[in-house]
Amino acid sequence: MLGYSISDHISAEMVSLAIDGAVAARGGGCRDTILHPDRGGEFTAHLTAQACSRHGLRRSMGATGVCWDNSPAESFWSTFNHEEYYRHVYATKAELVAAMDKWIRFYNSGRRHSSIGMLSPDAYETSLSVAA
Known part of the structure; x- marks a missing residue:
């Protein structure tokens, strides 16, 4: 599943829009799909967590520096x-x-x-x- 958003700068709002776009592209059937980003602030933000929760996505992040x-x-x-x-x-x-x-x-x-x-x-x- 792939979603993207284009902006002048990366933000949690941009990530949330990309998540919404990816779910829409798949017709909404994404429950339990794993979202595995890096540990950037835009991915750890509450807004991103809300987008994942809204669509039933499971968040997974690896260790810092890996x-x-x-x-x-x-x-x-x-x-x-x-x-x-x-x-x-x-x-x-x-x-x-x-x-x-x-x-x-x-x-x-x-x-x-x-x-x-x-x-x-x-x-x-x-x-x-x-x-x-």
Whole structure:
């Protein structure tokens, strides 16, 4: 599940909006999904806790200073930066939002990942539900 929000600065409100967007993108069926951010103040804030509670998400945070703890998320954003963001100039915030939407749709439905058997995230998730 992926949600995002764009702002001039990171805040708990921005994180809460991203959580709401991720849940909406999944049609609301996210109860017991684990949210695993780093220990930044925006993620430990009461507003973020409320958003998680509202949607039935389980919060999980690793130990302070353990950089590999959140490596899948760090890898995702590095991939986005190198495959999309650094290769384009966005004249407006709307252009950036449209580009992110398009890239995230590609990432979830078409981009293959070695860590999940060269499947896209959507195909991998489908394979799990078929196997169950």
